[in-house]
Amino acid sequence: MLKLIKRLQEKFNIEEVQQQKNNLTFVTLAAKDLVNFITHLKNIEDFTHLSFLTAVDRIEQDKFQLTYMLHNHKTNYNLAVKAFIERANPVVESIHHLWQQAATYQRELHEMFGIDFPGSPRLKEDFILEDWHDIPPMRRDFKTKEYSEKTYFPRPGRKTHDPEEYMKEKLYPEGDE
Amino acid sequence: MLPGDRSKYPRKQEELNLESGKYQKIWQGPQHPGVTGNMALELTVCGDEVVDCKTHVGYLHRGFEKLMERRKYIQCFPIVCRICVPEPDTNEYLFAAATEELAGLEIPEKAKWLRTLSLEMSRLASFIMWIGGQAGSFGMGTVGQWTMVHRDYILDLFEELTGGRVYHMYMLPGGVRDDLPDGFGGRLEEILQKTEKLLDDINKVLFNNSVFKKRAVNLGIITPEMVDKYGIVGPNTRAAGLKRDIRKDEPYLKYSELDFDVITASKSDAYNRALVRFRETWQSIDLIRQIMKAMPKSGEFYNRPPNVLHWKIPAGETYVKAEATRGEYGYYLVSDGSEYPRRINVRGPSYTHAIALLEKLIINTNIADVAGLMVSLHTCPPEIER
Numbered sequence: 001m002l003k004l005i006k007r008l009q010e011k012f013n014i015e016e017v018q019q020q021k022n023n024l025t026f027v028t029l030a031a032k033d034l035v036n037f038i039t040h041l042k043n044i045e046d047f048t049h050l051s052f053l054t055a056v057d058r059i060e061q062d063k064f065q066l067t068y069m070l071h072n073h074k075t076n077y078n079l080a081v082k083a084f085i086e087r088a089n090p091v092v093e094s095i096h097h098l099w100q101q102a103a104t105y106q107r108e109l110h111e112m113f114g115i116d117f118p119g120s121p122r123l124k125e126d127f128i129l130e131d132w133h134d135i136p137p138m139r140r141d142f143k144t145k146e147y148s149e150k151t152y153f154p155r156p157g158r159k160t161h162d163p164e165e166y167m168k169e170k171l172y173p174e175g176d177e
Numbered sequence: 178m179l180p181g182d183r184s185k186y187p188r189k190q191e192e193l194n195l196e197s198g199k200y201q202k203i204w205q206g207p208q209h210p211g212v213t214g215n216m217a218l219e220l221t222v223c224g225d226e227v228v229d230c231k232t233h234v235g236y237l238h239r240g241f242e243k244l245m246e247r248r249k250y251i252q253c254f255p256i257v258c259r260i261c262v263p264e265p266d267t268n269e270y271l272f273a274a275a276t277e278e279l280a281g282l283e284i285p286e287k288a289k290w291l292r293t294l295s296l297e298m299s300r301l302a303s304f305i306m307w308i309g310g311q312a313g314s315f316g317m318g319t320v321g322q323w324t325m326v327h328r329d330y331i332l333d334l335f336e337e338l339t340g341g342r343v344y345h346m347y348m349l350p351g352g353v354r355d356d357l358p359d360g361f362g363g364r365l366e367e368i369l370q371k372t373e374k375l376l377d378d379i380n381k382v383l384f385n386n387s388v389f390k391k392r393a394v395n396l397g398i399i400t401p402e403m404v405d406k407y408g409i410v411g412p413n414t415r416a417a418g419l420k421r422d423i424r425k426d427e428p429y430l431k432y433s434e435l436d437f438d439v440i441t442a443s444k445s446d447a448y449n450r451a452l453v454r455f456r457e458t459w460q461s462i463d464l465i466r467q468i469m470k471a472m473p474k475s476g477e478f479y480n481r482p483p484n485v486l487h488w489k490i491p492a493g494e495t496y497v498k499a500e501a502t503r504g505e506y507g508y509y510l511v512s513d514g515s516e517y518p519r520r521i522n523v524r525g526p527s528y529t530h531a532i533a534l535l536e537k538l539i540i541n542t543n544i545a546d547v548a549g550l551m552v553s554l555h556t557c558p559p560e561i562e563r
Contacts, residue, residue, distance in 0.1 A: 020493070020494070020495050020496075021278070021495070023427060024495065024496060026494065048405040049405055049408060049410075050408055051408075051496075051498075051505065051507060051524055052507070052509065052522065052524040052528075054509060054520075054522040056511050056519060056520045057520070067494075067509065067522075069496055069507075069509065069524075073421060073426075076426045076427050078496060080494075080496065099405075099406065099407070099408055100406055100407045100408070100529075100533040100534075100537070101407055101408040101528065101529035101532070101533040101534075103533070104528065104529070104532045104533055105528075126235070127234070127235065128234060128235035128238045128562050129235065129238075130235065137240070137243060138242070138243060140246075144243060144247060163252065164486070167251070167252075167486060168486060171485065171486070172484065172486070
């Protein structure tokens with residue numbers, strides 16, 4: 001697979017290569033090259049299957065990480081393409097023209113992270129959440145506990161254990177350390 | 178405007194004039210027996226022919242991925258199986274495998290065998306339940322009753338092995354929770370023989386039934402060209418003649434030591450997909466027998482991780498996948514070096530089957546066949562919403 005990475009490095013400006021296991025490599029490149037790179041992988045290098053497309057909130061760097069997992073059925077190799085985009089202005093080129101299911105993933109990312117994919121069909125339609133007015137819930141700065149305390153109320157007469165204390169007692173009765 | 182952005186120039190589409198009196202909107206689901214789980218289809222019909230469809234999900238959203246970001250790894254372990262009812266073991270295995278990979282934890286040989294057994298048993302239970310669903314959606318409810326009973330027999334075995342019937346919480350990071358109970362093999366064999374008898378009966382009443390053949394043959398054809406375009410996986414692909422099975426292509430656990438072929442058919446319509454799944458059910462029974470024969474009788478089954486209350490996983494990311502009954506199931510785990518996972522993304526095969534693919538295949542089918550078509554893609558909404 002080193003050959004493949006070398007071939008790709010000649011054509012594209014790959015910033016980082018990380019070999020995770022013998023059939024999975026992560027490559028990072030700039031968001032502006034993303035669609036060109038993925039199109040090349042799909043059409044020339046036979047990475048014809050898009051397993052998924054997702055985002056990770058890197059809030060400490062003020063960035064979103066996008067991960068596209070591609071699979072080559074001929075060599076059974078997985079290549080994950082990563083790109084970082086600004087958290088303040090999350091706009092990425094859409095890949096709905098390459099795979100039909102990509103539009104659904106993009107719709108979900110738009111709803112859950114607030115990432116915009118201009119041109120992607122039905123992007124602004126509700127996917128899972130209905131009438132959501134808060135910030136996109138999968139972002140790290142969304143306060144889950146605050147939200148649930150505001151929205152729901154506890155039923156009286158129920159006793160709860162503190163999970164940490166309870167686990168300590170059950171798993172390590174002789175002492176935690 | 179980004180290059181490639183065509184939103185300013187939308188493609189000309191023939192709009193359905195809903196005011197013309199020709200069309201009608203019908204909701205199939207979310208509470209309808211023909212619907213696989215809580216999912217709704219917004220159908221536009223002309224007479225009894227479907228002309229447009231939109232899949233609506235969200236009725237089952239419990240926010241697993243977000244939940245897990247706020248929990249320690251050991252607290253995530255009992256959550257993951259809840260993502261999928263028919264096949265919770267795949268989730269357990271993938272979460273455990275991803276965690277072990279990032280933590281550099283090796284699991285004992287016996288644990289690998291026990292995991293393979295548990296996975297294959299859950300595949301069997303899932304397939305059996307599915308056959309009943311497919312028969313029921315074409316009006317043969319009796320088969321559904323039979324299969325639910327037989328699934329329960331397998332759940333009895335799971336209860337004996339793990340203590341849980343539907344959710345097992347058996348494969349935890351480091352291995353499995355317990356060894357086989359005494360005499361488990363004998364009881365397993367008994368149930369397998371019962372199941373074989375059931376499958377013989379199903380073959381007679383379903384696959385040789387003219388009603389089923391008439392309705393299922395040529396329903397929802399997936400051509401080989403569509404497979405990559407729509408990201409189709411699993412039996413839906415194999416029925417189109419493509420030999421793709423993760424157990425064979427990227428063997429995990431003990432699948433490389435087992436003897437089995439990838440089952441394919443020549444044309445992926447509802448009938449052939451049913452046939453492929455039916456044959457895979459037989460294959461599952463055979464694999465369980467092989468596993469029981471090859472499994473070492475004794476040995477360690479749990480490699481204790483460090484104190485799980487303060488277990489920090491080194492920063493990194495990985496993707497592990499396994500072949501569930503519906504196809505490629507995967508976990509993408511990102512760790513930032515803390516005690517909590519940074520992100521866990523669950524890749525479910527139904528994500529594309531139930532939305533992009535179903536919305537395409539459903540056009541021009543008869544409204545009576547919608548349920549049959551949906552079940553024949555084996556969609557499972559919980560893995561779409563997570």
